[in-house]
Amino acid sequence: MISNMDRHTDMFTYLIAGQRWRSAIPLPGVVPLEDGCDSEADIVVQHGEVPMELAEAEYRTRHLQVRRRDGLVLLRPPLGPRYLVGGGRIVVEAAGDRDLALVASALVSTLFGIVCYQRGLLPLQGNGVVVGDSAVLIAGASGVGKSALAASLALEGFAPIADGVVPVTLDARQGPVALPTTERLRLWPETVAGLGLGGEAVDFPAEGALRGSWDPGLNPGRGQRPVAALYVVLPQRRTDPDLTPLSGSKKVGLVAEVTYRPLLQRALGSHPAGFPIQAALGRRVPIHYLAAPSRYERLPDACRLLYRNWEALGIL
Amino acid sequence: MAKINLIATYPKSGTTWTRMLLDSLRQGGVGVGINGVSLTVHLSYRYWIDEQLMMETVDLPREWQRGLQGRALRALHEDGTERTVFGTSHAAYPDASDAELLFPPSTIERALYMVRNPLSVAPSYADFMGLSLDRAIDQLADPHNALGVGTDTRHGSNFPAFLGSWSRHVRSWRESGLEVMIVRYEDLLDDGHRTLTSIARFLGLPDDGPVVESALGRHRFDRLQRQEARDGFVGSHYREKRFFRSGSSTAWRSELSAPQVARIVEAHGEEMARYGYLP
Numbered sequence: 001m002i003s004n005m006d007r008h009t010d011m012f013t014y015l016i017a018g019q020r021w022r023s024a025i026p027l028p029g030v031v032p033l034e035d036g037c038d039s040e041a042d043i044v045v046q047h048g049e050v051p052m053e054l055a056e057a058e059y060r061t062r063h064l065q066v067r068r069r070d071g072l073v074l075l076r077p078p079l080g081p082r083y084l085v086g087g088g089r090i091v092v093e094a095a096g097d098r099d100l101a102l103v104a105s106a107l108v109s110t111l112f113g114i115v116c117y118q119r120g121l122l123p124l125q126g127n128g129v130v131v132g133d134s135a136v137l138i139a140g141a142s143g144v145g146k147s148a149l150a151a152s153l154a155l156e157g158f159a160p161i162a163d164g165v166v167p168v169t170l171d172a173r174q175g176p177v178a179l180p181t182t183e184r185l186r187l188w189p190e191t192v193a194g195l196g197l198g199g200e201a202v203d204f205p206a207e208g209a210l211r212g213s214w215d216p217g218l219n220p221g222r223g224q225r226p227v228a229a230l231y232v233v234l235p236q237r238r239t240d241p242d243l244t245p246l247s248g249s250k251k252v253g254l255v256a257e258v259t260y261r262p263l264l265q266r267a268l269g270s271h272p273a274g275f276p277i278q279a280a281l282g283r284r285v286p287i288h289y290l291a292a293p294s295r296y297e298r299l300p301d302a303c304r305l306l307y308r309n310w311e312a313l314g315i316l
Numbered sequence: 317m318a319k320i321n322l323i324a325t326y327p328k329s330g331t332t333w334t335r336m337l338l339d340s341l342r343q344g345g346v347g348v349g350i351n352g353v354s355l356t357v358h359l360s361y362r363y364w365i366d367e368q369l370m371m372e373t374v375d376l377p378r379e380w381q382r383g384l385q386g387r388a389l390r391a392l393h394e395d396g397t398e399r400t401v402f403g404t405s406h407a408a409y410p411d412a413s414d415a416e417l418l419f420p421p422s423t424i425e426r427a428l429y430m431v432r433n434p435l436s437v438a439p440s441y442a443d444f445m446g447l448s449l450d451r452a453i454d455q456l457a458d459p460h461n462a463l464g465v466g467t468d469t470r471h472g473s474n475f476p477a478f479l480g481s482w483s484r485h486v487r488s489w490r491e492s493g494l495e496v497m498i499v500r501y502e503d504l505l506d507d508g509h510r511t512l513t514s515i516a517r518f519l520g521l522p523d524d525g526p527v528v529e530s531a532l533g534r535h536r537f538d539r540l541q542r543q544e545a546r547d548g549f550v551g552s553h554y555r556e557k558r559f560f561r562s563g564s565s566t567a568w569r570s571e572l573s574a575p576q577v578a579r580i581v582e583a584h585g586e587e588m589a590r591y592g593y594l595p
Contacts, residue, residue: 105375
């Protein structure tokens with residue numbers, strides 16, 4: 001009998017945020033490269049033994065331990081798998097189908113966030129779409145409907161470039177730029193149905209995976225894009241979508257709020273690049289609160305609201 | 317070890333106002349913007365739970381999520397930093413057998429429970445949730461009432477919070493076995509100085525007279541309403557509606573019909589009598 005673990009002995013190669021990943025475990029919602037096997041990897045994801053404790057860790061909680069002198073991170077979230085991250089390597093100790101579903105989720109969320117911080121990128125909790133030559137970011141807490149809105153925009157031709165976590169860095173010429181991670185979106189079955197995508201358009205690959213992967217087929221390319229606007233989706237539902245612009249110091253504060261897992265940022269030790277990127281986003285990028293609608297049939301209204309805003313900002 | 321002080325309320329019982337007052341006390345009585353309260357953590361907030369647990373809980377089936385809130389609280393409690401954390405919750409206190417899943421008793425230092433007359437809660441709850449008054453009254457009496465079950469387009473930015481009926485909610489905290497101080501919202505309105513001073517002492521916050529007076533003065537309802545009109549309130553569900561309504565303890569007399577009052581009294585009379593809420 002072949003288990004799920006046995007099926008994943010091949011290595012998959014991905015290009016994520018300009019870095020080449022080779023992974024023994026498929027990354028959900030990311031398309032593997034066809035030609036990547038011979039190239040050297042920046043990040044290797046492999047199965048192996050992971051200790052229960054990280055010796056000499058300066059930061060130590062129930063689920064996270066960090067040894068700052070060599071940047072090694074031990075992650076042990078509830079429900080099963082453990083991870084050791086550092087030196088361009090993610091070692092995964094997992095057993096069974098449930099663990100694999102958890103690992104797949106962790107690879108494109110917390111583990112990716114750790115890699116971003118270790119490499120001086122600022123991960124924001126959000127999605128990115130291409131508008132003109134720029135990136136527009138839709139940020140906010142998990143479960144507020146960012147991917148549903150990004151999917152609605154993709155149906156109108158605006159290509160996704162990141163889903164869940166958006167890495168941002170500073171470019172000397174362009175200012176804050178978003179680095180593409182994936183052109184696909186991970187969607188729940190109810191979102192697929194609500195948007196009328198049709199089940200056959202969405203790939204639900206792994207057993208236990210709640211979200212399927214949808215490729216809108218828009219091919220945004222792999223280059224970095226200047227961030228032209230940031231929308232922070234409010235957790236509260238509203239009947240009618242609306243935008244509230246922010247100004248001054250509130251903008252920097254809000255960027256800090258949508259920074260991915262701030263606790264990770266603190267535990268890893270503040271990378272010198274982190275604050276300047278937050279400050280540059282707050283200073284140079286228009287930021288709005290976005291109250292998104294609670295029903296799928298009103299998502300096109302939210303899109304139209306954004307188009308009007310993009311026209312006003314001169315990016316559409 | 318982080319010490320965790322809970323602020324538990326049925327929805328629309330003065331949670332936001334109390335949070336602002338406590339944050340103001342902590343900072344010596346300064347004005348706290350309605351969108352700038354930083355003292356408290358909402359314990360059902362998925363973003364906070366995910367960060368404590370270092371996992372993406374939206375990717376988990378509902379049955380795997382059981383008990384994760386309690387684990388998040390435990391992670392916070394054991395994070396090695398000596399400090400006091402204020403956490404808010406709308407959930408009813410669970411039965412003893414389930415307490416570890418939601419509020420592990422060993423992590424909680426004490427709890428402040430704000431109780432408000434259900435005759436005032438019902439119209440405010442109806443307005444906030446976008447319900448008719450009769451539907452809101454039904455929900456206040458519903459033993460299965462819960463918050464945060466998500467909407468069409470969201471998987472839910474909060475973990476579901478089981479409320480139960482208003483009566484059961486009050487009783488659950490009173491009988492939780494935790495060190496609980498129960499404060500009537502109406503006393504905070506009518507005798508603010510004395511009530512806020514006692515809350516401050518219970519929670520270990522500054523209780524000097526001028527600080528308490530300043531906190532109350534800077535967070536009067538009319539001021540909060542003006543701030544909301546000027547800046548908006550991000551916690552509001554409906555832009556077209558005010559979050560900070562009257563804050564009054566008597567407005568229900570003109571908002572509820574006699575049959576509606578009778579239904580609320582019939583459902584909650586025993587607990588209402590205990591807190592002096594019978595009309």
